[in-house]
Amino acid sequence: MAHLELDNISAAYGKLRVLDGIDISVGSGETVGLIGPSGSGKSTILRVLTGLLKPEAGQVRVGGEPINFDKPAEIRRLRDRAAIVFQQYNLFQNLTVLENVMIAPTKVRGRKPRDVRPEAEHLLAKVGLADKINSYPDQLSGGQQQRVAIARGLCLKPEILLLDEVTAALDPELVSEVLDTIRGLAEDGMTMLIVSHEMGFIREISARVAFMADGKVVELGSPAQIFDAPEKERTRDFVGKILRH
Amino acid sequence: MSELADLLTYYNVIFLLKGMATTFALSALGCILGGLFGTALAVARLTTGPLTLPLRALALVFTEFFRRVPFLVTLMLCFFIFQFSGLDVSTFTVGCVTVVLIGTAFLAEIVRAGLQSVHPNQWHAAETMNFTLLQTIRYVVLPQAWTVILPPAFGFFILFIKDSALASQIGVIELTYVGKVFNNRGFSAGVSFGVILVAYFMLSYPLSRLGAKLEKKLGSSRTR
Ligand SMILES: Nc1ncnc2c1ncn2[C@@H]1O[C@H](COP(=O)(O)OP(=O)(O)OP(=O)(O)O)[C@@H](O)[C@H]1O
Ligand SMILES: [Mg+2]
Numbered sequence: 252m253a254h255l256e257l258d259n260i261s262a263a264y265g266k267l268r269v270l271d272g273i274d275i276s277v278g279s280g281e282t283v284g285l286i287g288p289s290g291s292g293k294s295t296i297l298r299v300l301t302g303l304l305k306p307e308a309g310q311v312r313v314g315g316e317p318i319n320f321d322k323p324a325e326i327r328r329l330r331d332r333a334a335i336v337f338q339q340y341n342l343f344q345n346l347t348v349l350e351n352v353m354i355a356p357t358k359v360r361g362r363k364p365r366d367v368r369p370e371a372e373h374l375l376a377k378v379g380l381a382d383k384i385n386s387y388p389d390q391l392s393g394g395q396q397q398r399v400a401i402a403r404g405l406c407l408k409p410e411i412l413l414l415d416e417v418t419a420a421l422d423p424e425l426v427s428e429v430l431d432t433i434r435g436l437a438e439d440g441m442t443m444l445i446v447s448h449e450m451g452f453i454r455e456i457s458a459r460v461a462f463m464a465d466g467k468v469v470e471l472g473s474p475a476q477i478f479d480a481p482e483k484e485r486t487r488d489f490v491g492k493i494l495r496h
Numbered sequence: 497m498s499e500l501a502d503l504l505t506y507y508n509v510i511f512l513l514k515g516m517a518t519t520f521a522l523s524a525l526g527c528i529l530g531g532l533f534g535t536a537l538a539v540a541r542l543t544t545g546p547l548t549l550p551l552r553a554l555a556l557v558f559t560e561f562f563r564r565v566p567f568l569v570t571l572m573l574c575f576f577i578f579q580f581s582g583l584d585v586s587t588f589t590v591g592c593v594t595v596v597l598i599g600t601a602f603l604a605e606i607v608r609a610g611l612q613s614v615h616p617n618q619w620h621a622a623e624t625m626n627f628t629l630l631q632t633i634r635y636v637v638l639p640q641a642w643t644v645i646l647p648p649a650f651g652f653f654i655l656f657i658k659d660s661a662l663a664s665q666i667g668v669i670e671l672t673y674v675g676k677v678f679n680n681r682g683f684s685a686g687v688s689f690g691v692i693l694v695a696y697f698m699l700s701y702p703l704s705r706l707g708a709k710l711e712k713k714l715g716s717s718r719t720r
Contacts, residue, residue: 301624330626341621345639354635355625407625 252315254279254442255300255333255411260309262299269295271466273309277411280440284453284474287463288489293446294338295466297413300444301335302326313411334409338416340400342388348375349384352403360407367406374402378432394425398432411442418449450493454478462486499687503678515674516695518588522595522660522670523699527653530599537604538611539633555604562601567662570594575666591663591670595656602652610645611637642714650707654700671695 253276262270269292277283285293298304300311305320312318313332319325342351352371356362375384378398388396397417404412414433418426430452437443437456447453453460454474461471462481470477470486481487540548540555562570571594578590614637622632664673671692678688 303620303624327626330624335624337617337621339617341617343618343621343636345636355627358631358635359626359628 252279253277253312254281254314255444256310256312257296257300258310258312260296260299260306260311262295262304262306264295264304269466270299270306273463273466273468275444275461275468275471277442277444278458280442281458282437282441282443282445282456284457284460285444285446285463286448286450286453286460286477286489287469291463292466293463294415296463297335297415297444297446300329300333300413302329331407332409333411333413334404334407335413335415336397336400336404336417338419340388340393340396340417342396342399342403344388347385347387348380348391348399351388351399352406355403356406371402371406374405375399377435378402379428392425393421394428397421397425397429401429401432401436405436411444412436414443414445414447416446416448418447418452448493450478450490462489464489499684500691503683503687503691508678511677512671512674512691512695515669515671515692516699518668518670519657519660519672519696520699522591522663522668523653523657525592526595526599526656526660527603529596530601530603531607531649533596533600534603534605535607537600538607539629541604541608542611542629542633559601559604559608562597563605567594567598567659568665570598571662571666587663587667590666591660591668594663595660598659599656603649606648606652607641607645609648610641613644614640643711646707646711646714650704650711653703653707657696657700657703 255277257273257275260270260273261268273292273296275283275285275296285296287293295304299306302320310317311320311329313329318329342348343354346354349368349371352375353364353367356367356371357364372381372384375381378401380395380398380402383391383395383399388399391399401414401417417433418429421429426449430449433443433445433452434456445453445457457474459471460474460477462469462477462483462485464485470481470483472482476482477486478490481490537555537559540551541559543552565573571591574590574594574597575587578585578593611633618636618640619632622636627636660670661672663670664676667673675689675692678691679685
């Protein structure tokens, strides 16, 4: 059964329709890549999935359960199950690395700091930042901050991880360390929906890839299909342009 | 100089100190209670959803109204409302209510601007991790907003100490009133108000020092 399903989702910012009948499903432990031109609505999908934007129509289901976006309790439950890592790493600037990772589990979930701390330290070690736990975000490189953001998401023990262009703000030499981290998560069986412009990476890590344009999923298929033998003209154009780069 | 010595008799000094205490009490009340209520209003204005709409509207109207009405008008308004209501309260109480109303309105605006100065991505990140509004403000936003809130807040406190002089208009015996009394008793305006001036300085100087200290302390810590 699909772990995460978007069924005919439409969404708008005010009058501007940004998502138009999106159907995507992500199986348990599966990684789905989301690609498409700037402004096609990729981030908006993740905003809907984290309750930052209410869909106008359609249904989101997690583990088969539909989410009612009019009920704050259901949005909270959705956010408990799906964690997001943003494009601009969004670490809390006033807190250290360790505090950033620990704050939600302790203050929001009410767990004991003494229980959370070893987990947080373990996750930070896993993303290669064991020696930075007492640094502040502005003392870290972009790649390090991004990895803290991933550890922060993971410390909430989500079932599903949503990643929005987590490498876009990084210098090229920092990209690989973040991609390695994500690769590790995929191997661990995390269910992931990944938005990225790193086509090589998307191709390698995704079981399926969705190509979006103008708020619609134009084509959804295996990486081989999308990148080597796209069925749709639109996909061919986009992939052709990107790969020729 | 001998006039000054004449003025500073035991009873006059007590009178002066009482005036100083009253000015201090009015200002402190306006700043502290105003700061608390003002923060509450600023937070109320950030709530979302239909349930809290009346709260938001009330906070908005309150803030905008009392920031626009002159201090003296608010004071008179309170004075006459208490008179009409038939409640037998002292002019000092009327003064206290007035300063709290005004302090609340101005500090609400200062705090609101400070909270809004924190980048939206900080709010969104907290929201997607299920922080409540109050948790977001307490753990994430306020610690980053202090550097924006404190300078105007302390500027306001210091103005406020001076503005509380208007309470003398309804007969509250605060510093300015004391100066007028000295002057009426035949001391020259220069000496009477010179003494008052020094007293005002003694009240506001430590406050501005405290403000500078806090700004420095919070500015050097992690507030981006
Ligand atoms: N907060 C907002 N208010 C109004 N319009 C918005 C807002 N955020 C995004 N949009 C618009 O919605 C559309 C889709 O934006 P979205 O951020 O989902 O695109 P994207 O596919 O993530 O693009 P990119 O690759 O540049 O990140 C764009 O036309 C954008 O201008
Ligand atoms: Mg985007």
